[in-house]
Amino acid sequence: MRVFANLEDITGIEPTAVALGNFDGVHLGHQKLISEMVEHAREHGLKAAVFTFSNHPKDLLPKTRKVKCILYKNEKAEIIESLGVDYMFEVPFTKAIMNMDPVAFIEKILLTRFNMKAAFCGFNYRFGYEAAGNPDVLRNIGMDRGFDVFELPPFKINDNVVSSSLIRTLIASGQVEKCMTYMGRHYEIGGEVVVGNRLGRKLGFPTSNLVIDTNMVTPPNGVYVTYVTYDGKRYPSVTNVGNKPTIGKYNKNVETHIFNFDKELYGKNIIVEFLKKTRDEVKFDDVQELADQIVRDCKEAKAFHEALAAEKE
Incomplete structure (x- = not known):
């Protein structure tokens, strides 16, 4: 796939079928629209x-608050x-x-730049001055x-219109288990592992820490059952999102303990x-209470992963 980052670079394009939209979640509704466009393009000799x-x-x-x-x-482009x-x-x-x-939007961009022969869009697609285009x-x-x-038309799952705003709401409210239903994949956070306070290691639960990108929607503070992908391999894990209130004042981060894993990940993605x-x-009264709760969190997460594994067998 060739990616263009500026309109001025888009010249001499072969005739196209174009999917129009922001596609900020590339959820199942977006995927259906894009797939129908691709099928039409193949059938009619278009790009x-x-x-x-x-x-x-x-x-x-x-x-307007930043979305x-x-x-x-890179995830958006890959999908x-x-x-x-x-x-x-x-x-x-x-x-x-x-x-x-x-x-003018249609003439100068869609036709002149993209050489568009077919347009695919959602029912609520808007463009141009004061969003007058539809x-x-x-x-x-x-x-x-x-x-x-x-x-x-509106793409529905479980009587809900699938939209990026719905998915943002699910993530921000901690209902991450529902993302698979509407996105076709789990919600995920990626990045480079940074050095934390190493308390987890002292307690016997070494963790990999990620700094939260403030441009991304993030789940609320709490403990989550997770997977970690490193170097192309997927590992069961448990993750705390939060500010570590028991041990001090910290910026919100993502701290993950990977089960049965002993590699050093500092500086790795x-x-x-x-x-x-x-x-x-939760803020505990002391570190021992926190350690006891971590044991329970790990036990619950492992049981969840074992049940998942059993379902796949």
């Missing part, structure tokens, strides 16, 4: 393309590429684009300019997948 933005459009609106990301940029996409147009959302007349505007211009428009929240973070 399969995704048009998205490198920043969230709402971030440019006044008095937290669900995926890291989109896995769906068979040829081109990913991931350009900055600017005031110039925000204030474009919807017809699927009907696309269809009207398409009839005149000779491109097809395919609009995906890992991915932590969140399966289920087991309890809230």
Whole structure:
């Protein structure tokens, strides 16, 4: 998949079918839209393309709280590429684009830059000045300019419309076990392991610590059953998200104990997948109480992993 980071770099593109949207979670609804676009592109001899933005459009609106990301940029690109996409147009959302007349948006970007012959979008897709552009505007211009428009109706699972805002709510409220239902994968946090206070090691439970990226949506403080992926291998684990209130004042971080693992991970990159929240973070009266609770947390997490393993056999 070829990725374009600036509109000015997009020239001489072969005719395309384009999936339009922010795709900030690449959830199952997004995947369905992109997959239908790819199938159409293959059937009609077109290149399969995704048009998205490198920043969230709402971030440019006044008095709007910055939207937290669900995926890291590399994750987003990897998932989109896995769906068979040829081109990913991931350009900055600017005031110039925000204030474009919807017809100019179609003419100058979708047609001139992308050489678009088919547009795929969700029912709630909006574009152009004051978000006046919508699927009907696309269809009207398409009839005149000779491109097809395919609009995906609300995509529902368990009577819920699948959306990035729904997934953000699930993560932020600790309902991480529901992410698989709507995303087709577990919610995860990745990064480089940093040196912590080494208390876990002293207590017999060495941990790998990740600093939380404040641009990402994160689960609430508490203990979670997790998997850790390191060097291409997946390990059962248990994770504490929080501020370590029993031992002092710390910034919120992710601290993971990997079962049956003895490698040194400082400076290495890992991915932590969140399966289920087991309890809230608690301030204990002393370190011994904390250690006793860690034993119980590990026992509960191991039992959960063993049950999962048994289901797969």
